[in-house]
Amino acid sequence: MEYRQLGRTKEKVSVIGMGCWGLGLSADRGEWAREIASLRRGIELGMNLIDTAERYSSGRSEELVGEAVKDCREDVFIATKVAPPNLTHDAVIRACKDSIRRLGVSYVDLYQIHWPDPGVPIKETMSAMEKLVQAGLVRYIGVSNFSVSESDDARTALSKNEIASNQVEYALSNRSVEADILPYCVREKITLMAYSPLAHGKISRSIPADILQKYDMTPAQAMLNWVTRNEQVVAIPKAGNINHQEENASSIALRFSAADYEKM
Ligand code: NAP
Numbered sequence: 001m002e003y004r005q006l007g008r009t010k011e012k013v014s015v016i017g018m019g020c021w022g023l024g025l026s027a028d029r030g031e032w033a034r035e036i037a038s039l040r041r042g043i044e045l046g047m048n049l050i051d052t053a054e055r056y057s058s059g060r061s062e063e064l065v066g067e068a069v070k071d072c073r074e075d076v077f078i079a080t081k082v083a084p085p086n087l088t089h090d091a092v093i094r095a096c097k098d099s100i101r102r103l104g105v106s107y108v109d110l111y112q113i114h115w116p117d118p119g120v121p122i123k124e125t126m127s128a129m130e131k132l133v134q135a136g137l138v139r140y141i142g143v144s145n146f147s148v149s150e151s152d153d154a155r156t157a158l159s160k161n162e163i164a165s166n167q168v169e170y171a172l173s174n175r176s177v178e179a180d181i182l183p184y185c186v187r188e189k190i191t192l193m194a195y196s197p198l199a200h201g202k203i204s205r206s207i208p209a210d211i212l213q214k215y216d217m218t219p220a221q222a223m224l225n226w227v228t229r230n231e232q233v234v235a236i237p238k239a240g241n242i243n244h245q246e247e248n249a250s251s252i253a254l255r256f257s258a259a260d261y262e263k264m
Helices: 029-044 056-069 089-103 122-134 148-157 181-188 209-215 219-227 242-249 258-263
Strands: 003-005 012-014 049-051 077-082 108-113 138-144 163-169 191-195 233-235
Touching: 029 056, 029 242, 049 056, 056 077, 056 089, 077 089, 077 163, 089 108, 089 122, 108 122, 108 163, 122 138, 122 148, 138 148, 138 191, 148 163, 148 181, 163 181, 181 191, 209 219, 209 258, 219 233, 219 242
Parallel strands: 049 077, 077 108, 108 138, 138 163, 163 191, 191 233
Antiparallel strands: 003 012
């Protein structure tokens, strides 16, 4: 596994992390056990970045992550998110404590604002985020689905901390962030965390066969290799299936040439 620095911090996170949307969505406990096993396999393979949210499966995703990491908490980097309507000061503090309880940990590594909420001043949300950092409940602050101007406002609203990451949709089939958000993240040293990097499971059929053959990769692996070609990007594919998790973990075992990235 390859690791990259998170924003301007000294933290190293795996270039391929594990997204946890949909974990615990089914009522089938056997399915939960398979999802936990998949996360644990990913951790074994060096994927230390785990992304969840209070919203995912009404909190059950966080509970399953907690179960997966209970004997290796210090080896992983847990990112979770607070969403509207919980962006007022007191609601952020409460939501974070609830996430920590569901995760069964004493702190989260990265606490992200899931979406901007124009109805709540960003200064109010960020003042609560900074209190959480001060209290040791959160290590780093991130945002998600923030435009460049919203990112600027978020940074200005912080007095002691910096925005470490912006989590946005980025895949071979959706390159809109390349217009402005990616160049901004590169310039400002903010990690771009690529969500839905496998296009929600709609694996590309248009990757040239000669590229797949040359690097001995599956189309899904090529998509992850491509999306993380920039040093400022890490990706968080979701894999409830252990074979998918293994495939994703080895997707960056080698890097494609610039010409092949271009060809893709
Ligand atoms: P995704 O990662 O693009 O795709 C997930 C789908 O791809 C699942 O159906 C999975 O199946 C399948 N898959 C995984 N590895 C595969 C492989 N090697 N070969 C073939 N299929 C494979 O979609 P996503 O879940 O939307 O996005 C990933 C994560 O990003 C989420 O889990 C979440 O953490 C985050 N996210 C954040 C936001 C936001 O607003 N911040 C929005 C969406 C997503 P199996 O599960 O069966 O393995």
